Amino acid sequence: MKKIINKPEQVVLEMCQGMVKAYPDKLALDPKYRFITRKDPNPRKVSLVSGGGSGHEPAHAGYVGTGMLDAAVCGDVFASPSSTQVYKAILATRSEKGTLLIVKNYTGDCMNFDGAAEMAREDDDVDVESVYVNDDVAVKDSLYTAGRRGVAGTVFVHKIAGAAAELGWDLPAVKAVAEKAVSRVRSIGFALTSCTVPARGVPTFDIGEGDMEYGVGIHGEPGISREALAPADELASRAVAALLADLPFRKGDEVAVLVNGLGGTPLQELFILNNKASDLLAEAGIGIHKTFVGNHMTSLDMAGASITLLQLDGELKGLLDAPADTTAFRQA
Amino acid sequence: MKKIINKPEQVVLEMCQGMVKAYPDKLALDPKYRFITRKDPNPRKVSLVSGGGSGHEPAHAGYVGTGMLDAAVCGDVFASPSSTQVYKAILATRSEKGTLLIVKNYTGDCMNFDGAAEMAREDDDVDVESVYVNDDVAVKDSLYTAGRRGVAGTVFVHKIAGAAAELGWDLPAVKAVAEKAVSRVRSIGFALTSCTVPARGVPTFDIGEGDMEYGVGIHGEPGISREALAPADELASRAVAALLADLPFRKGDEVAVLVNGLGGTPLQELFILNNKASDLLAEAGIGIHKTFVGNHMTSLDMAGASITLLQLDGELKGLLDAPADTTAFRQA
Numbered sequence: 001m002k003k004i005i006n007k008p009e010q011v012v013l014e015m016c017q018g019m020v021k022a023y024p025d026k027l028a029l030d031p032k033y034r035f036i037t038r039k040d041p042n043p044r045k046v047s048l049v050s051g052g053g054s055g056h057e058p059a060h061a062g063y064v065g066t067g068m069l070d071a072a073v074c075g076d077v078f079a080s081p082s083s084t085q086v087y088k089a090i091l092a093t094r095s096e097k098g099t100l101l102i103v104k105n106y107t108g109d110c111m112n113f114d115g116a117a118e119m120a121r122e123d124d125d126v127d128v129e130s131v132y133v134n135d136d137v138a139v140k141d142s143l144y145t146a147g148r149r150g151v152a153g154t155v156f157v158h159k160i161a162g163a164a165a166e167l168g169w170d171l172p173a174v175k176a177v178a179e180k181a182v183s184r185v186r187s188i189g190f191a192l193t194s195c196t197v198p199a200r201g202v203p204t205f206d207i208g209e210g211d212m213e214y215g216v217g218i219h220g221e222p223g224i225s226r227e228a229l230a231p232a233d234e235l236a237s238r239a240v241a242a243l244l245a246d247l248p249f250r251k252g253d254e255v256a257v258l259v260n261g262l263g264g265t266p267l268q269e270l271f272i273l274n275n276k277a278s279d280l281l282a283e284a285g286i287g288i289h290k291t292f293v294g295n296h297m298t299s300l301d302m303a304g305a306s307i308t309l310l311q312l313d314g315e316l317k318g319l320l321d322a323p324a325d326t327t328a329f330r331q332a
Numbered sequence: 333m334k335k336i337i338n339k340p341e342q343v344v345l346e347m348c349q350g351m352v353k354a355y356p357d358k359l360a361l362d363p364k365y366r367f368i369t370r371k372d373p374n375p376r377k378v379s380l381v382s383g384g385g386s387g388h389e390p391a392h393a394g395y396v397g398t399g400m401l402d403a404a405v406c407g408d409v410f411a412s413p414s415s416t417q418v419y420k421a422i423l424a425t426r427s428e429k430g431t432l433l434i435v436k437n438y439t440g441d442c443m444n445f446d447g448a449a450e451m452a453r454e455d456d457d458v459d460v461e462s463v464y465v466n467d468d469v470a471v472k473d474s475l476y477t478a479g480r481r482g483v484a485g486t487v488f489v490h491k492i493a494g495a496a497a498e499l500g501w502d503l504p505a506v507k508a509v510a511e512k513a514v515s516r517v518r519s520i521g522f523a524l525t526s527c528t529v530p531a532r533g534v535p536t537f538d539i540g541e542g543d544m545e546y547g548v549g550i551h552g553e554p555g556i557s558r559e560a561l562a563p564a565d566e567l568a569s570r571a572v573a574a575l576l577a578d579l580p581f582r583k584g585d586e587v588a589v590l591v592n593g594l595g596g597t598p599l600q601e602l603f604i605l606n607n608k609a610s611d612l613l614a615e616a617g618i619g620i621h622k623t624f625v626g627n628h629m630t631s632l633d634m635a636g637a638s639i640t641l642l643q644l645d646g647e648l649k650g651l652l653d654a655p656a657d658t659t660a661f662r663q664a
Contacts (some may be wrong), residue, residue, distance in 0.1 A: 002524040002525065002541070002542075002544075002561060002635060003524075003601055004524070004564045004567060004597060004601035004602070004604060004605055004636075004637060005563070005564050005601060005604055006563045006564050006565055006604070007563075011600065011604065014564075014603075014604045014607045015600045015603045015604055015607075016603075017603075017607045018602075018603035018604050018605065018606040018607030018608075018610070018625075019603045019606075019625075021606060021607060021610040021611075021623070022589075022591075022603065022606050022610070022623040022624075022625045023623070054600065055598070055600065057598060057599035057600045057603075058599055062599075192334040192335075192336070193334065209334070210334075212334075229334060231337070231338045231339075232336045232337050232338050232346075233338055235336060257354075259354075263598050264596045264598075264633060264635075265336060265633070266387070266389060266595050266596075266630060266632050266633050267389035267390055267394075267627070267630070268343065268347045268386065268387065268389045268632070269335055269336035269337060270336070270350075271346075271347045271348075271349075271350035271351045271354065271389075272336060272337055272338070272343065272346045272347055272350050273336055273350065274350040274351075274353060274354050275346045275347075275349045275350030275353060276350075278350070278353040278354070279353075291353070291354040291355070292354075293350075293351075293354045295599065295627070298598060298599070300598050300600070301596060301597070301598050301635065303334060303596075303633065304336075305336060325664065330662040330663065330664075331662065332657065332662075332664060
């Protein structure tokens with residue numbers, strides 16, 4: 001294992017500390033419960049709390065800030081944070097308008113975020129609601145998941161819900177628009193290499209020199225098939241076709257596109273993927289409102305990428321375009 | 333070789349096309365001469381043109397936009413763009429205030445940017461000046477370079493010169509402040525793995541499973557020594573010590589820090605590196621004005637990182653903090 005770390009058991013805490021030291025005017029860390037909050041949370045807007053296993057950086061802590069999240073709870077690498085961690089984050093960012101939890105759909109995360117919500121409701125009278133992101137069209141009922149997995153589309157849900165909360169919407173309205181985003185977002189990814197979890201020290205899966213895992217999950221979970229690595233244009237074609245067929249997206253739809261790197265793939269290759277993906281969308285009569293290309297929801301050092309489409313309407317477009325100022329996502 | 337590409341010889345053009353399709357309202361591409369400009373260049377400010385070999389994304393095209401560059405010229409992977417390419421980019425972003433070229437100090441780049449400057453001066457009467465960035469403290473007179481190499485510190489030079497140009501400074505003033513930034517910026521990096529150039533198809537260098545190349549260049553050029561990979565804290569300590577000793581930086585100095593990923597390293601590890609680096613700077617009595625952590629000047633898929641320090645004064649601080657709106661770097 002080749003990593004820039006000290007000890008595997010210190011990875012998450014030192015990452016959080018290094019992040020807060022990089023952005024001390026924007027972020028604060030609770031080192032005991034390992035959640036990162038805005039430096040100055042606003043108690044008069046709906047509070048948005050997300051998180052999950054670490055290893056998906058910049059998700060989720062990189063999206064803490066104006067127009068997106070209020071707190072991100074950092075579990076161990078690829079392991080859900082505990083109910084207690086999430087509970088403490090809910091209390092630390094408590095707001096008079098209540099709290100929305102944005103949870104990626106994995107069994108462990110759902111259980112622990114739900115447990116935290118219940119504690120906060122019952123013991124502290126916090127108004128807590130949850131949405132569960134399940135955008136991965138590759139497989140249903142995979143390793144770690146009942147139903148579809150939550151992957152890079154979660155970033156769009158952060159953005160949409162975050163903008164609504166910042167505008168002062170109440171909890172039912174923020175939850176409703178977050179659920180609308182969940183219902184309209186679809187992703188699919190593929191891996192060229194495995195990732196290596198620090199505590200394990202060896203690759204999560206073996207893969208041949210000429211092969212890819214098509215439909216991979218962001219923890220290296222198996223996808224649809226193991227097969228020969230295809231050229232970029234073919235990868236884009238298959239991914240776009242799978243996404244369009246699933247929702248389905250139709251001619252005349254307008255979308256936001258996220259071409260996401262899984263951690264070990266150069267930006268250069270993501271742009272090559274986008275080159276074909278954007279042509280295919282145009283050919284299908286689908287309008288591209290906005291494109292994001294980069295590492296937004298990674299799987300440690302995995303080489304690979306995913307493509308996400310979000311079907312927009314006027315409301316979602318306005319919220320997507322609203323300003324955001326986080327350490328990983330900024331727009332005016 | 334595992335890459336998301338079509339054919340190696342199409343990598344640069346398709347990358348440029350995919351980038352401009354992602355940001356059609358911000359960027360424009362000259363597909364013949366492969367340079368990317370702002371969609372609407374401003375002919376009343378000093379024009380800033382940079383570029384070099386591709387493979388360092390988001391450098392340099394990701395820094396084209398308000399407050400930074402006007403054009404980035406894209407050579408083949410790890411190969412300087414031709415004089416003709418640079419010349420065409422100078423003409424396409426011609427300004428009444430003249431043009432400043434920001435060149436990383438590699439023999440090929442210097443020759444071709446200088447040749448382009450001469451053509452534009454003699455044939456077209458463009459007022460062209462150049463600055464040469466040489467921030468890598470690792471080695472002098474390396475592969476591809478006479479003198480020190482230009483690496484991640486170049487991004488700070490883009491930012492400083494870009495802010496000055498946006499403020500309407502004249503060419504001698506923009507050049508002078510860019511040279512001040514060059515004189516005050518220092519970097520050092522290390523690699524855990526090699527990169528793989530698409531046209532070559534095999535890793536640029538072999539490296540043992542437990543080893544690192546300390547002092548590596550951004551094209552995989554040899555560094556100071558091949559040795560056992562050290563823990564993150566030791567890597568940070570050696571890098572910070574090397575940088576502080578070189579300028580030298582002194583107690584009471586104020587700096588900007590860039591912890592830069594070389595392409596294949598997760599953001600998680602960069603934050604772990606920053607965790608120690610920022611402590612070390614504090615212990616040395618050096619004030620951190622601002623920290624940037626991420627992939628800013630990469631070496632394709634190389635795992636590794638570099639640390640850059642820029643010694644600030646009031647003028648540089650103001651220019652560093654000025655707004656910028658590019659596809660890879662945004663601040664309000």
